[in-house]
């Protein structure tokens with residue numbers, strides 16, 4: 001019987017298989033950041049163990065880094081301590097680190113692909129759940145806990161039980177204005193935040209094949225929000241094209257050998273998935289969340305749902321609680337929801353294509369009165385690229401704030417936070433209670449919707465801007 | 478991880494049930510970046526009360542915690558185990574432990590022993606009356622002994638073998654170092670390397 005993409009990559013990494021034991025899997029790439037690594041290094045130190053493969057390990061600073069005044073000492077003592085600890089640990093153990101101010105610094109899931117380190121058919125781990133991002137290259141990539149971080153540092157392997165596989169097929173053309181973010185939000189709304197639990201997802205179909213690498217990363221990034229630890233997309237010419245010439249991509253004969261292998265990384269015709277979901281591409285529309293988990297979303301043209309319409313009691317309760325926290329009422333058109341803040345950034349949508357898309361919409365327009373728009377590139381390099389294209393100027397002229405790279409308001413570990421009761425349209429991946437700051441309310445959106453929302457002051461898509469001079473006044477929230 | 482064969486020490490009887498991990502180590506301690514130094518956070522809220530049992534001078538140096546049922550519920554933080562170990566505890570006895578806490582404890586070499594509630598009661602009475610009374614936790618014989626009390630306990634063979642040999646997950650994997658080295662030798666050379674280019 002044929003095998004799925006996930007099974008092929010899994011099988012190629014089994015170091016040891018024994019009856020009644022989990023497989024011992026080799027890890028090709030281990031990414032580190034300051035939040036989940038300190039105790040792992042401490043454990044190594046206590047046991048007197050070295051890092052087994054420094055040449056497969058790389059660290060960057062992202063979660064705690066400020067996005068303003070990055071040349072000044074970090075004010076928050078906890079953030080400072082975590083960053084200083086990472087620097088000390090990397091120096092002591094010899095791990096390559098990209099610190100604040102370094103051109104390769106940035107959100108760990110933006111840095112790996114951009115360096116060409118994330119490659120098809122590799123296993124990638126990081127002490128961060130959005131490691132699933134790297135699956136866009138046909139890599140098997142998932143987040144791990146701190147004791148597993150220590151395990152990988154010490155052994156470059158992990159004992160793991162093999163998950164099941166789920167195919168998510170999206171065929172047909174995506175309508176104009178529908179982005180990868182809309183697609184993944186619609187998928188999560190359909191299968192639920194637990195729908196992918198225990199599975200490795202494989203996104204496939206003609207709509208996926210047409211997507212750029214950056215768009216594919218947006219999709220795989222949010223696999224975890226559907227409950228799956230990993231999401232994958234089979235590598236193809238788009239993947240090879242993206243990798244060619246990157247700092248860590250193979251060259252010459254090595255490149256040819258690699259591509260020959262990468263081309264085998266496709267689910268066989270006769271392979272069987274444990275579950276299958278089909279989504280009709282042409283039926284999709286710009287999608288936004290109204291609740292407090294990424295599965296609580298709806299097309300922008302819809303209204304806030306009525307909790308009473310849910311048959312499932314726990315879903316009904318979750319919706320009631322969400323509406324209360326979000327300060328919304330059932331039946332209210334989503335387009336009428338006013339925001340105070342727009343955040344463009346994160347490992348979901350902080351890459352150059354995302355910034356270009358947002359800039360194209362705010363260019364020549366103004367951010368609405370009373371709205372603060374933060375644009376935070378996913379990495380220092382993305383920031384430089386944007387500056388070389390003049391995007392920073394476009395954003396600033398529109399009245400947005402242009403910042404330095406990092407996780408920023410995606411989780412508000414640094415000073416970029418929502419105040420209690422404030423509402424944002426955010427291109428990040430989690431709308432949990434308090435995620436962007438205590439009491440803050442988050443609507444997850446695409447960069448295009450974020451930009452249009454910034455201009456109009458209420459949730460909106462670029463299509464709403466056509467007659468923006470006659471923009472209707474939202475009913476207020 | 479330190480091997481655990483048999484341990485004898487004085488005890489702290491903790492007459493509370495459902496002690497959750499937030500009581501064992503409060504959330505604000507999670508900001509620390511090391512695995513040690515959690516001893517002062519152990520039961521931090523209760524230790525503000527001078528009559529709390531851990532504050533009694535005759536309990537200093539005790540190494541066995543005799544706890545009420547459902548010990549270690551709540552958040553999965555491994556710090557709860559570290560805090561108990563940093564404080565000096567080698568074993569915790571209870572009639573019921575929360576699953577994740579139990580898993581974390583055995584992974585870290587803190588022996589969690591499940592005994593029937595009436596035996597736990599007897600151990601608590603004994604050590605309340607006589608703070609000098611010692612409890613022996615014998616993993617080889619799978620037995621807990623104290624004055625007038627002998628009780629057998631169960632522990633799955635794999636966990637017992639790891640504790641007796643002081644093997645953590647990493648040392649177990651490293652026992653297969655040969656397999657890892659063999660795999661590494663066969664890895665294609667086009668695989669990415671992080672070394673600065």
Ligand code: SF4
Pocket residue numbers: 062063107108109128130346347348406407410411428429
């Ligand atoms: S950008 Fe957000 S989701 Fe991504 S790694 Fe940072 S905090 Fe996590």
